[in-house]
Amino acid sequence: MLLIYLIFLQATLGATSSLPHHTRLDNGQAQTPPMGWNSYNHYNCFPSEKIIKSNAKALVDLGLDTLGYRYVTTDCGWGVADRLANGSLTWNETAFPNGFPALGSYIHDLGLLFGVYEDSGIKMCGSPPDNVGSLDHEEEDARTFASWGADSLKYDNCYSDAGTGYPNVEYHPSTSPHPRFANMSKALSQVDRPILFQVCEWGIDFPALWAPEVGQTWRIGNDIIPEWRTIFRTLNQAVPQTSFAGPGQWPDLDMLEVGNKIFTIPEEQTHFSLWAIVKSPLTIGAALKDDQTAINEDSLGILKQKDVIGYNQDSLGKSASLRRRWTEEGCEVWSGPLTGSRTVAAVINWKDEPSKLTLDLADIGLQHAGILKNIWDGTSAKNVQTAYTATVAGHGTMLLELQDTTPAGVYHSKASATTRGNSTVFKSIYGLTSSSNHTMTITFARISKQSSHATVKTTASQDAQPVTVPPSTKEITLSISLSAGSSNEIQINHTHPIESIKVTPPAGTYHPSTSFTLSGTAELITCGIDFCKPVGSKIGNISPDSSASISIPATVQTGNNSTKYIELDYINNDIAFSSAWEWGTNSRNLTVRVNSKDPVRLEVPLSGQHSELFGPGLGWWDSATLGLLLDGWKDGENRVVIGNEGGEKGSQRFGADFVGMRVFD
Numbered sequence: 048m049l050l051i052y053l054i055f056l057q058a059t060l061g062a063t064s065s066l067p068h069h070t071r072l073d074n075g076q077a078q079t080p081p082m083g084w085n086s087y088n089h090y091n092c093f094p095s096e097k098i099i100k101s102n103a104k105a106l107v108d109l110g111l112d113t114l115g116y117r118y119v120t121t122d123c124g125w126g127v128a129d130r131l132a133n134g135s136l137t138w139n140e141t142a143f144p145n146g147f148p149a150l151g152s153y154i155h156d157l158g159l160l161f162g163v164y165e166d167s168g169i170k171m172c173g174s175p176p177d178n179v180g181s182l183d184h185e186e187e188d189a190r191t192f193a194s195w196g197a198d199s200l201k202y203d204n205c206y207s208d209a210g211t212g213y214p215n216v217e218y219h220p221s222t223s224p225h226p227r228f229a230n231m232s233k234a235l236s237q238v239d240r241p242i243l244f245q246v247c248e249w250g251i252d253f254p255a256l257w258a259p260e261v262g263q264t265w266r267i268g269n270d271i272i273p274e275w276r277t278i279f280r281t282l283n284q285a286v287p288q289t290s291f292a293g294p295g296q297w298p299d300l301d302m303l304e305v306g307n308k309i310f311t312i313p314e315e316q317t318h319f320s321l322w323a324i325v326k327s328p329l330t331i332g333a334a335l336k337d338d339q340t341a342i343n344e345d346s347l348g349i350l351k352q353k354d355v356i357g358y359n360q361d362s363l364g365k366s367a368s369l370r371r372r373w374t375e376e377g378c379e380v381w382s383g384p385l386t387g388s389r390t391v392a393a394v395i396n397w398k399d400e401p402s403k404l405t406l407d408l409a410d411i412g413l414q415h416a417g418i419l420k421n422i423w424d425g426t427s428a429k430n431v432q433t434a435y436t437a438t439v440a441g442h443g444t445m446l447l448e449l450q451d452t453t454p455a456g457v458y459h460s461k462a463s464a465t466t467r468g469n470s471t472v473f474k475s476i477y478g479l480t481s482s483s484n485h486t487m488t489i490t491f492a493r494i495s496k497q498s499s500h501a502t503v504k505t506t507a508s509q510d511a512q513p514v515t516v517p518p519s520t521k522e523i524t525l526s527i528s529l530s531a532g533s534s535n536e537i538q539i540n541h542t543h544p545i546e547s548i549k550v551t552p553p554a555g556t557y558h559p560s561t562s563f564t565l566s567g568t569a570e571l572i573t574c575g576i577d578f579c580k581p582v583g584s585k586i587g588n589i590s591p592d593s594s595a596s597i598s599i600p601a602t603v604q605t606g607n608n609s610t611k612y613i614e615l616d617y618i619n620n621d622i623a624f625s626s627a628w629e630w631g632t633n634s635r636n637l638t639v640r641v642n643s644k645d646p647v648r649l650e651v652p653l654s655g656q657h658s659e660l661f662g663p664g665l666g667w668w669d670s671a672t673l674g675l676l677l678d679g680w681k682d683g684e685n686r687v688v689i690g691n692e693g694g695e696k697g698s699q700r701f702g703a704d705f706v707g708m709r710v711f712d
């Protein structure tokens with residue numbers, strides 16, 4: 048399984064290393080994701096001095112400031128239609144009678160940081176009533192923000208496209224937002240105080256590729272909306288961007304809805320856990336305290352969870368990434384590294400009801416954890432081998448921190464085996480796939496001058512396999528048979544004690560899109576050089592009644608229902624800009640059918656790592672990989688059909704594009 052982990056890493060690195068290298072705006076700001084509070088999610092574009100002050104004070108009163116929540120940002124609606132006679136920006140005096148400099152002082156006096164908001168267009172979002180924007184006034188506005196004592200600027204994208212007459216929103220602008228944001232970035236660099244720059248152009252023109260040059264955070268997509276389905280959409284959007292996170296450059300999944308009484312407590316835990324581990328800024332969007340509202344204790348407890356905040360603020364600054372998704376079963380695994388050789392993992396239960404979920408440690412590159420903390424359960428476990436199971440509430444998340452870990456595939460006798468006489472039995476051995484072609488390397492505890500004999504049996508193959516160990520040999524390697532899953536046992540009979548075994552899955556065979564037979568509307572599409580990796584072409588237009596099929600030989604020892612692991616290379620770049628506000632999704636389904644089995648569905652996230660508007664690659668040429676387990680394999684030829692079966696019932700008739708698949712046999 049170590050091999051799989053490496054393949055996965057290579058796939059990730061392979062995808063990003065082809066991207067042009069951009070220099071980061073390295074001004075020492077935001078070495079960890081910024082944290083704070085913003086008025087928009089609760090108060091929309093109707094902030095007031097009273098609201099901002101009472102929430103800022105609540106940050107301190109509730110102890111949130113000492114946990115890191117320090118930026119207090121007044122979002123849209125604070126301005127007026129016109130500039131002052133001398134050209135400077137000013138505030139709405141009805142809503143902010145004491146003015147912005149005084150508001151900044153109030154916030155600073157609380158030990159907090161003063162966040163301002165403006166727009167890169169001619170007006171702010173939320174107009175009318177019209178609030179003037181910063182377009183063509185970047186330098187004077189940057190100076191104004193500095194004179195008010197601002198510590199951060201969230202910069203939005205409404206009324207910005209001259210080419211189409213400055214509409215409120217333009218998701219397909221005639222030119223990239225990049226130069227407008229670069230202009231404000233430059234203006235901010237010329238003022239006499241450090242101002243954190245938060246790029247908010249809703250993910251248009253794939254800002255992960257250029258925003259790190261101009262600011263410290265960039266919004267990856269359209270706004271979070273007050274509906275549970277927004278979480279799946281946002282995470283799907285984050286999947287191809289996780290590799291871009293790092294000190295000083297953070298993908299922004301948008302402000303938190305925790306405490307806004309929209310989500311259940313398990314849903315809020317999922318939301319907060321995932322935002323934290325993908326290193327999004329953590330910006331509270333709830334009313335902490337005002338005349339009518341006070342945040343409830345349970346939500347406050349989530350926002351104050353110190354371990355989770357610690358994962359977000361970990362100085363390594365590496366984002367978790369999506370490792371496995373089981374669409375039919377309704378769960379998925381994210382994981383990433385932390386300082387101190389720790390690993391954080393999240394298993395999301397997308398189902399409405401509680402489920403008993405198992406994390407196979409191999410899916411996050413591990414075999415053993417000396418200590419495992421289950422954060423939301425408040426429990427911990429010691430010496431966790433191979434897999435960990437716990438019950439997770441509907442829409443909840445099992446959030447785990449693993450310490451003192453060993454890499455996947457290596458089993459030490461001391462921890463994983465029992466020895467009786469000459470017989471050593473290893474239990475809970477993980478098989479990635481059902482195959483007689485796994486490789487096992489046995490490391491003996493000592494070297495013998497004489498040759499000797501050993502026998503090996505696994506639960507998947509009861510035939511004792513004889514092995515000759517030549518003289519002076521410390522390690523021998525042989526092929527063994529394992530079933531997919533974590534309940535394999537391996538028995539080794541030998542006179543010499545065994546130190547450890549290392550199990551590696553088969554390399555499998557790759558079947559590119561070009562080897563498939565197409566039906567219906569499905570068509571083979573050639574991509575630009577270095578795109579649609581690793582094939583250079585893909586199958587698109589997969590409607591519910593079209594398919595791509597192939598005959599694949601497999602080796603199955605008994606029965607005709609073997610379970611094989613496959614890795615599927617897909618392409619999807621549905622950004623769901625405008626439809627994000629309604630029921631629009633950014634995922635697409637693919638189905639894989641093996642012989643007469645029911646099709647297995649995989650709902651894929653985005654894969655695009657380029658602009659959908661201004662190329663190259665147009666976002667629909669960047670492939671990504673997800674694995675799945677398929678039953679129904681038999682010995683000999685197997686008919687495998689890729690399609691979008693049942694797609695007429697989904698929100699997207701057409702499936703994701705298909706690049707190829709590796710069958711681990």
Ligand SMILES: *[C@@H]1O[C@H](CO)[C@@H](O)[C@H](O)[C@H]1NC(C)=O
Pocket residue numbers: 095124126127128139140141142176177178
């Ligand atoms: C200024 O604030 C007042 C009171 O909140 C509001 O009624 C008015 O519409 C605001 N003006 C603008 C231009 O936003």
Ligand SMILES: *[C@@H]1O[C@H](CO)[C@@H](O)[C@H](O)[C@H]1NC(C)=O
Pocket residue numbers: 131133134135
């Ligand atoms: C414009 O006028 C306002 C109000 O008098 C003042 O605070 C601001 O500093 C002036 N701006 C410039 C650029 O002089």
Ligand SMILES: *[C@@H]1O[C@H](CO)[C@@H](O)[C@H](O)[C@H]1NC(C)=O
Pocket residue numbers: 183226227230
């Ligand atoms: C950026 O600023 C320069 C002047 O410094 C101006 O000529 C240019 O039009 C601006 N670009 C955009 C996209 O606003």
Ligand SMILES: *[C@@H]1O[C@H](CO)[C@@H](O)[C@H](O)[C@H]1NC(C)=O
Pocket residue numbers: 467468469541542
């Ligand atoms: C272990 O193997 C050795 C050599 O094959 C044999 O002499 C001995 O009896 C075996 N011991 C047991 C407990 O099976």
Ligand SMILES: *[C@@H]1O[C@H](CO)[C@@H](O)[C@H](O)[C@H]1NC(C)=O
Pocket residue numbers: 484553554555602712
């Ligand atoms: C086992 O793996 C080897 C090397 O990867 C490959 O050549 C061979 O075809 C595989 N055997 C089966 C039965 O898949």
Ligand SMILES: *[C@@H]1O[C@H](CO)[C@@H](O)[C@H](O)[C@H]1NC(C)=O
Pocket residue numbers: 470502503504511512538539540
């Ligand atoms: C190992 O020895 C035990 C006891 O003699 C026997 O029951 C078992 O089948 C043997 N296993 C293998 C792999 O030879």
Ligand SMILES: *[C@@H]1O[C@H](CO)[C@@H](O)[C@H](O)[C@H]1NC(C)=O
Pocket residue numbers: 605606607
């Ligand atoms: C294989 O499947 C067929 C039906 O498709 C069934 O009749 C047969 O018993 C199965 N064979 C084995 C070995 O399970």
Ligand SMILES: *[C@@H]1O[C@H](CO)[C@@H](O)[C@H](O)[C@H]1NC(C)=O
Pocket residue numbers: 608610678679
């Ligand atoms: C095939 O195998 C899978 C996984 O082991 C099992 O869930 C399923 O019930 C089996 N189906 C048949 C028809 O044996």
Ligand SMILES: *[C@@H]1O[C@H](CO)[C@@H](O)[C@H](O)[C@H]1NC(C)=O
Pocket residue numbers: 632634635636648650693696697698699700
């Ligand atoms: C994927 O399939 C499921 C089940 O049919 C459906 O509910 C969902 O809407 C589909 N997703 C898309 C993007 O069409």
